[in-house]
Amino acid sequence: MSGPNTSYDPVEVSALSPDAVDAAVTEALAAIEQAEDLDALKAARLAHAGEKSPLALANREIGALPPSAKAEAGKRVGQARGRVGQALKQRQAELEAQRDERILVEEAIDVTVGGPGRRVGARHPLSLTIERIQDVFTAMGWEIAEGPEVEAEWFNFDALNFAPDHPARQMQDTFFVDPPDSGLVLRTHTSPVQARSLLQLDTSGLHKELPVYVAVPGRVYRTDELDATHTPVFHQIEGLAVDKHLTMAHLKGTLDHLARELFGAAVTTRLRPAFFPFTEPSAEMDFECWVCFGKDPGCRTCGGTGWIEWGGCGMVNRNVLLACGVDPDVYTGFAFGMGIDRSIMLRNGVSDMHDIVEGDVRFSAAFGMEI
Template identity: 70%
Template structure:
């Protein structure tokens, strides 16, 4: 086995050639000087100090040299790498100083400039109408009652005298909650709150039940699958349709203006008997059906506007809630809040109400 080659000349290795090393340093210094940003300098560092840079490759060749040649080659490569490293350090410091000075100028804040006021939002008119209706009935001595939106099918239908074969209990009208037979629905009205109130409290009962309800309607100009309504319930001794009529007259005058009266048209609802549709005189044309020589658009020329349904609480409903029908009677009514809003303010499209555009809400301010 032959001994080490003590005559090996490191100059003969291309990467260790003094001229090659000096050229690598010259290229690196030129690139460093040309870097104008810290990102540019990062790229230069990778090219001239990274693992694949000329000086890094030259440094690897030193390990293959005989001992007598390593010291001189190592010194030459080390000095070259040191010059490049120092130049990088100085250039980075200079570029960081330039960046900091530029930031101080570009991001300067004039504390004397008036701050632009952030535009205020607006409360949704549905909330405003709901609170106004609640205030009207609270001022008459009523209480506000609330209940869950996910409701038992018995409370939503059976307790209200809505039989198993009623169309409202079909899937095209009601959102049933899976699994099938769970006995849960998204409430289709706030009437279950009335039943809960009668189950939990002894008469006399005077409550208003506002809330969100759900129907399987498509969203169009006059319908939405999620809407709001309020229902009133009175259970007391000696309650008659006259009390219902007087309550509705007082309510519509507070909501729509003095002089507005209501009328009741016979109708049928499972949970009231007798039942009636609620109409009120058109507040736009005053009940004449004519406005500016033309048919009133608000009431369609009839002079009356349909508001909702009402009637005397069916005795079956009272008995289902444990109320003594020999002693107590009651009335109930229900109106849609979206409908009241559309009528009161001539809103022509349900999309405007439900789509959440703040520009729509801003028209109403903070009070309605």
Template identity: 60%
Template sequence: MSAPNNSYDPVEVASLHPDAVARMRDDALAAIAGAADLDALKAVRVAHVGDRSPLALANREIGALPPAAKSDAGRRVGGARREVSEAVQARQAELEAERDARVLVEEAVDVTLPWDRGQRGARHPITTVAERMADIFVAMGFEVAEGPEVEAEWYNFDALNFLPDHPARSMQDTFFVAGADGAESGLVMRTHTSPVQVRALLDRELPVYVISPGKTFRTDELDATHSPVFHQVEGLVVDEGITLGHLRGAIDAFVLGMFGERLKTRFRPSYFPFTEPSAEVDMECFACRGASVGDPDRPCRTCSSEGWIEIGGCGVVNPKVLTAAGVDTGRYSGWAFGLGVERTLMFAHGVRDMHDMVEGDVRFTAAFGSEI
């Protein structure tokens, strides 16, 4: 049996040569010193301290050495690894201290600033405009009536003389509420506040003078002038001897109360299933008073140089609607109107884009003050 090779020189293993170990140590120390932040130091730690680092691989070679050579190689490699590990810990402490100092500066809060200067909220202008519109009619003797936003089709369509094949009852305009297992429920998200008028005729003693402000829903895309959720103020009068003259007077009083000046109004023939005859209501442009019509040198953005602004629809209540509500059409007659709250807000305050009303930016609502 041959004797053990006690004269084996570990320097013959290239990775254990003193110069090689010193080079690996120096490379690691240089990389650690050059790490600019904690993320970079993490990458250096993996490269020079991890299980696949040069010094770790060199340490594995020690096990193949003869006993007499292991001690010297172990001290040499172990010392280099210890220096590298200590350098990593020291550099990490430096970088963490730099990070903490930077955070203290960048995220500092001046606790001496006035505490009472936070931005205050405000009621949404749609709410205040709707209430102002309703108040104008309440001053004329109307009562405010309310109803559910999820409404039965009978109130929303049938009682208002919408025939079963009317286009407004299609999925293009109306949000239908699905019943159990997808079956028809007979419910819709109300497309106007007119169902409140039907409920008022059924629940109240005649004569009826009601105003019904509220939220309505239609399948419109959100753009500068349309929204799938919008607000209306509708009015209904049913009494003996009611004429279109009374309606015209109420509209003129509304324009005066809302815009603060006597602006002309006009009716244009139109069609609504629940009124006959029906009309669109136009108001004289409050910005140009018609002066921009036919004058290219004086264009008006408010009315597009047409001189008139459409503000709503109206008409004499269709006898079929009165009959559906159990009203004696031989004795009573009435009229109704509908005004858009968003449209009124746009006209009264120069709002150009519907997005401003629905995006919830407090800077938009705060501009209207804290009116209550």
């Protein structure tokens, strides 16, 4: 590019000649008109209005003209660039309108057509059953309590009247936490919450006043092998009531109500004598087999006995009340513990514990989204 001088004729600069400017405009307008889509228009814009286009180069040559020639050349090139810019804007609007019309046709959705099938999610039956049991007890005015799964050995055994040489303390039944003298275990039942509930302090630091009515759902651990009917990690619902004048009749009435809510109004129950260190007298609760009603010796559900074992229960042992600072001559109590996993197997006809613990979504899907 040459420097300014006073005798320079712009017509003699090839890029600024009227013919060259008109030719550049004609070529640009033709390219713009022939652009069939927005991508082609973008290419035309770069070629005819970009920094390296003929009109842009001509515009840069104006700086080398003498002042007397700059006005005329600038006006002529400016008008040419304006025509190209206007043509680009107009063609842009036309192509965008065509694109929008095409999208409306090609991507139209018929809202009257049914959507694709989608699998509905499901909640795990353990969660559903625990919440159902909690609803039963809260409706009776009971509290729902919780306790730690890594439990002090004193709460898990000593406070519940387990003798130091009781078989349940041995390694074949209990998971002990290292080091061996830590005094900690993975709780083998939810019964430790019995003692924790009775020893719980209020905000003033004093023991809460009796009576106590608590239900305790939770996860427990025992050194069992995983098979069709056992698992080392399972769930229990523990119940504890301590009040004046409670009897076995109150216990049976409470469990009968729970059984009817879980298994139907027609369920028949019975109490069978048993032994547990933390209750005296103690019993196992059974309910009548709803498959054979005791009439089929070969029944696979009840083993031909006519009854299905559900869980243990009884009146709280005096030693447990004394360990928790409760006067057994004034207060009595009852307690019970039922397996929630077993309740699911009985209530829903689940034959293999693997189905409950392995997390197959096809198993949970059968239970739906009950809330």
